[in-house]
Amino acid sequence: MGKYLLRRLLYFVPVFFLVSVVIFSITMLLPGDPAMAFLGDAMGQDKVAYAAMRAELGLDQPVPVQYANWLGRALHGDLGRSIRTHETVVEGLQARLPVTIELTVVALFFALIVAIPVGIISATRPNSLLDSVGTVLAIGGVAIPEFFLGIVLIYVFAVLLHWLPSSGFVPLSAGLWLSLQSIIMPAIALGTTVTAVTMRQVRASLLEVLQQEYVVVARAKGLAEPAVVRDHAVKNALIPVVTVIGLQIGRLFGGAVVVETIFALPGMGRLAADSIFFRDFPMLQGVVLVMAGAVLLFNLLTDLLYAYLDPRIRYA
Amino acid sequence: MAAITSEGPRSGYRERSLGARFLGLISQILKTRGAGFGLAVVLLVIFLAATADWVAPYDPNVPRGSVLLQPSGTYWFGTDHLGRDLLSRVIFGSRVAVEAGLVSVGFALTLGVTIGLVAGYWGGWVDDVLMRLVDAIWSFPTLVLALAIAFSLGQGLINAMIAIGVVFTPAFARLVRGQALSVRERDFVTAARVLGAGPSRIMLRHIWPNVIGPIIVQSSLMVAQAIIVEAALSFLGLGVEPPQASWGSMLRTGYQYMERAPWLSLFPGAAIFITVLSLNLLGDGLRLALDPRLRERGSA
Numbered sequence: 379m380g381k382y383l384l385r386r387l388l389y390f391v392p393v394f395f396l397v398s399v400v401i402f403s404i405t406m407l408l409p410g411d412p413a414m415a416f417l418g419d420a421m422g423q424d425k426v427a428y429a430a431m432r433a434e435l436g437l438d439q440p441v442p443v444q445y446a447n448w449l450g451r452a453l454h455g456d457l458g459r460s461i462r463t464h465e466t467v468v469e470g471l472q473a474r475l476p477v478t479i480e481l482t483v484v485a486l487f488f489a490l491i492v493a494i495p496v497g498i499i500s501a502t503r504p505n506s507l508l509d510s511v512g513t514v515l516a517i518g519g520v521a522i523p524e525f526f527l528g529i530v531l532i533y534v535f536a537v538l539l540h541w542l543p544s545s546g547f548v549p550l551s552a553g554l555w556l557s558l559q560s561i562i563m564p565a566i567a568l569g570t571t572v573t574a575v576t577m578r579q580v581r582a583s584l585l586e587v588l589q590q591e592y593v594v595v596a597r598a599k600g601l602a603e604p605a606v607v608r609d610h611a612v613k614n615a616l617i618p619v620v621t622v623i624g625l626q627i628g629r630l631f632g633g634a635v636v637v638e639t640i641f642a643l644p645g646m647g648r649l650a651a652d653s654i655f656f657r658d659f660p661m662l663q664g665v666v667l668v669m670a671g672a673v674l675l676f677n678l679l680t681d682l683l684y685a686y687l688d689p690r691i692r693y694a
Numbered sequence: 695m696a697a698i699t700s701e702g703p704r705s706g707y708r709e710r711s712l713g714a715r716f717l718g719l720i721s722q723i724l725k726t727r728g729a730g731f732g733l734a735v736v737l738l739v740i741f742l743a744a745t746a747d748w749v750a751p752y753d754p755n756v757p758r759g760s761v762l763l764q765p766s767g768t769y770w771f772g773t774d775h776l777g778r779d780l781l782s783r784v785i786f787g788s789r790v791a792v793e794a795g796l797v798s799v800g801f802a803l804t805l806g807v808t809i810g811l812v813a814g815y816w817g818g819w820v821d822d823v824l825m826r827l828v829d830a831i832w833s834f835p836t837l838v839l840a841l842a843i844a845f846s847l848g849q850g851l852i853n854a855m856i857a858i859g860v861v862f863t864p865a866f867a868r869l870v871r872g873q874a875l876s877v878r879e880r881d882f883v884t885a886a887r888v889l890g891a892g893p894s895r896i897m898l899r900h901i902w903p904n905v906i907g908p909i910i911v912q913s914s915l916m917v918a919q920a921i922i923v924e925a926a927l928s929f930l931g932l933g934v935e936p937p938q939a940s941w942g943s944m945l946r947t948g949y950q951y952m953e954r955a956p957w958l959s960l961f962p963g964a965a966i967f968i969t970v971l972s973l974n975l976l977g978d979g980l981r982l983a984l985d986p987r988l989r990e991r992g993s994a
Contacts, residue, residue, distance in 0.1 A: 396830035404839075407846035517728070521971035523922045525929050526963035529949050537953050632835030636926050640949065650838050651930055654845045666842065670833045677833070 382685050390678055397670045398452070401663055402445045410657040413437055415461045452667065458660035462652075467664035470649065475668070477547055477645035481638070482630045484561050485569030486623070493573045494616070497580025501615075502607055504585065512577060519574025525636040528567035532640070535563060545642035564641040568633045572626045579622040584615035617687045624680025628673040722983030729979025735972035742785050743792040750782035755937040762955040771961045774944070775951055780958065783939035784965050790933075790940040791969060794855055794924035795917035801859030803913060806866025811897045811905075813867070814874025825871065832864040840923050844932045851924075851940075854933045858923050862916055869912055873905035907984040914980055918973035925966050941966045 413431040421427050432438050436447050451458070457467035500512035536544035548560040587593060588611050596610045597603070634647030642648075646665055653662035724730045742749060751770075752758050757777035758769070765772045771780035813824040831839070840857045847853035874897075877883060883900050891900070921941075927933040928942025929949075936943070941962040948959030 392826050393829045393833065396827055397833050400830055400834070404842045404846055408842075409846070409848065517971065517974060518967075521918070521974055522967050523925060523963075523970070525926060526945060526959070526966060529945065529952065529959045529963065533952055533956055533959070537956075628833070628835045630835075632837035635835075635837050635841065636929060639930065647838075651841065654841055655931070662842065666834065666838055669835055669838055673833045673835065 383682060386678055386681055390674060394671065394674055397674065398449055398667065399445070401666050401670065402448060404666075405659045405663050406441065406444075408654075408657060408659060408662075412461065412657075412659050415657055415659075448663070452663075457664040457667070460658055460661045462656045462658045462661065467660050470661055471646070471664055471668055474644060474646045474649045476549070477643055478631075478634055478638070478647060480550065480557070480561055481564055481568060481634060481643065481645060482627075484558070484565035485572065485630060486626075488565055489569040489573040489576055489626075490623075493576035494580055494619075497577045498584060498607070498612060500577070500581040501584035501588065502603075509581075512581070516574040516577045516581075519570045519577070522570060523636075524567050524571065524633040525640055527570055528564065528637055528640040531563045531567055545640075547641075547643045547645075561643075564637045564643060567640075568630060568637045571633070572623075572629065575626065576619060576622055579619050580615065583618050584611060587611045587615040590614075617684065620687065621680055621684055624676050624683075627676040631669045631673065719983055723976070723979035726975075726979035726982045728975040729982075732972040732975030732977075732979065735968060736976055739788050739969050739972075740792055743789040746786045746789050750779075750785040752779040752782045754778060754782040754786040754939045762951065762958075764955075765957055772955065772957045774958055775947060775955075780944075780961055783944060784941070784961050786939040787941040787944060787962060787965065788969075790851060790928075790938070791921045791924065791966070794851065794858065794933075795920045795973075798855040798858035798920045798924070799862065799913055799916045801856065802862035802916065803866055803909070805859065806863040807870050807902075807909065809863070809867040810870025810872075811874055811901060814871040815878055815893060815897050815901065817875075821871070824867070828864040828867045831861065832868070834861070836861050836919075837923060837926055840927060841930065841932060844927055849932055849935055851934045851938075854924055854927045857927070858920050861923070862920065865912065865916060866909065869908055870905050873908060874901050877901045877904045911977055911981045911984060914973055914977035918970040918977070921966065921970055921973070 413428055413435055416435070417424075417427060417431055429438075436444050439447070448458075455468060457471075459466055460470055463470065496512045496515070500509040503509050532544045535542045542559055542563055546560055548556040550557045584607075588607070593606060593611055596606045601609075631647065634645060635651050636647070637643070638645045638648035639651055646669065649661065650665045650669070652658070653665060720733075723733060755778065757773075758779050759773050759777050761773060761775050761777045763769055763773040763777075769779050769781065771784060774780055774783065809824050809828060813821040813828075839861045840854075843857035843860055844854050847856060878896075878901060883896060886896055886900050924933055925940070925942030925945065928940045929946045931943075931946070933942055934940040944962035945959055945966075948955070948957075948962065951958050
């Protein structure tokens with residue numbers, strides 16, 4: 379396991395380096411001049427102030443030097459200052475991160491509590507009515523975009539029924555119930571695709587495991603079918619599901635951009651969209667770096683967990 | 695050299711005419727539950743996109759009646775906030791969806807297949823460098839990267855399609871590389887190499903035909919994803935430019951008038967949902983039709 383861990387960590391470093399190169403390159407390509415954006419139109423006309431600001435931001439340096447300076451500062455936790463709000467990028471991220479974490483955790487929780495039981499029922503009763511319903515839900519869930527589902531949910535539960543607030547965020551510190559009320563619709567909108575993908579994976583994986591010889595042996599020993607499924611099949615069937623869930627983290631972060639915009643949640647996704655539209659280069663670099671870093675980290679953790687659960691992987 | 699190719703695993707395939715193979719593929723696809731529906735809807739959307747100028751009842755960009763009219767016999771889907779016929783805009787929106795799906799996936803396919811073939815065939819440091827770059831792009835949340843690229847390039851459908859193409863490239867590169875790695879060790883590739891075939895020839899004549907099946911399946915699924923990403927970009931204001939109709943930008947407008955006119959969101963949203971659903975069903979059918987092992991498992 380130690381060698382496997384080292385191999386995966388060695389893989390992580392160059393990919394993260396390339397991620398940083400891609401982020402820096404993209405933000406360099408964004409239209410607009412950061413020095414002008416910092417100074418504003420009036421001050422930007424002052425050539426001396428403009429040149430000083432370019433020097434302060436390091437924009438008078440060659441691009442590779444700018445990149446090295448940016449990466450060096452980023453590795454020390456200094457991601458610069460927001461052009462729009464003038465707060466430090468780290469402060470901005472700290473304020474928005476809990477919202478996105480709560481949103482993705484609730485979305486993932488929703489996905490798991492729906493997908494695993496439905497997937498198991500579908501696999502243990504193949505071609506039944508329940509299986510057909512599960513399959514239709516899974517196919518539909520993959521096809522419905524988060525932003526359309528979000529709008530439908532707002533219309534039904536906020537506009538028609540007045541059960542839930544249509545937008546806004548209540549932090550956990552204000553009370554669990556109030557916070558859940560504000561997050562439940564966005565979480566369902568965000569988590570539906572993940573639910574569908576996980577459901578399909580659970581079903582396919584369990585169907586395969588149920589045909590394995592050791593399951594046949596368990597049945598031959600006289601174990602009741604629920605015990606066979608619960609004690610022998612489900613645990614092994616859920617191993618590949620770990621990978622599928624791990625790979626959904628990027629999807630959840632991407633979906634958070636539109637979901638947080640629709641539901642007016644002050645999270646990282648909305649911050650990413652706002653940073654782009656307000657040409658807030660430092661904030662955008664910070665948000666994307668954290669999101670991509672988190673995806674990489676989850677991929678790494680998923681690999682390690684998978685290797686821990688299935689020894690064949692780490693000895694391959 | 696032709697003899698070597700014909701000795702490959704696809705030799706039986708080559709004896710049948712293109713038309714017979716196509717009909718055989720269609721009949722296999724239709725055996726999968728839902729795939730027939732998927733194929734029919736996809737064909738309908740393509741038809742609407744191609745003939746929007748003739749089949750749309752009104753000009754999609756010209757106000758026709760009062761604003762926010764409910765669906766009626768005259769305006770089947772109602773009118774939008776500017777009094778434009780919503781049905782006509784949904785029909786013209788299909789053109790953007792089809793264009794976005796096909797062009798962006800075509801772009802990703804070209805780039806991804808090239809990277810995957812080169813990485814898979816050459817291996818070694820070439821594979822390492824290319825695949826680490828692919829992994830880096832793969833690490834970004836799709837929509838965040840597409841948003842950033844689209845904004846860097848500027849608003850517009852072409853730029854949105856390029857952005858989507860870039861973010862989808864890793865999916866094809868990884869798929870093709872994996873297939874190429876397994877195919878390059880097969881005897882018919884070794885035989886071709888021994889007989890003097892160069893890398894380009896081996897990649898294009900021997901490896902490519904053997905990876906095309908999974909690529910067709912992946913493409914159909916990626917077209918569906920591309921339609922969603924384009925709609926998301928347009929929803930956020932980075933896709934097509936007004937007044938051009940796109941399902942995403944129509945949803946954005948509908949969202950603003952949700953309480954007064956829910957149909958403004960319902961029809962474009964349903965168009966995205968049904969189209970994506972159909973492409974996914976078609977993709978499932980294609981997967982079963984092109985992979986005999988899955989067919990056997992499915993019938994077992």
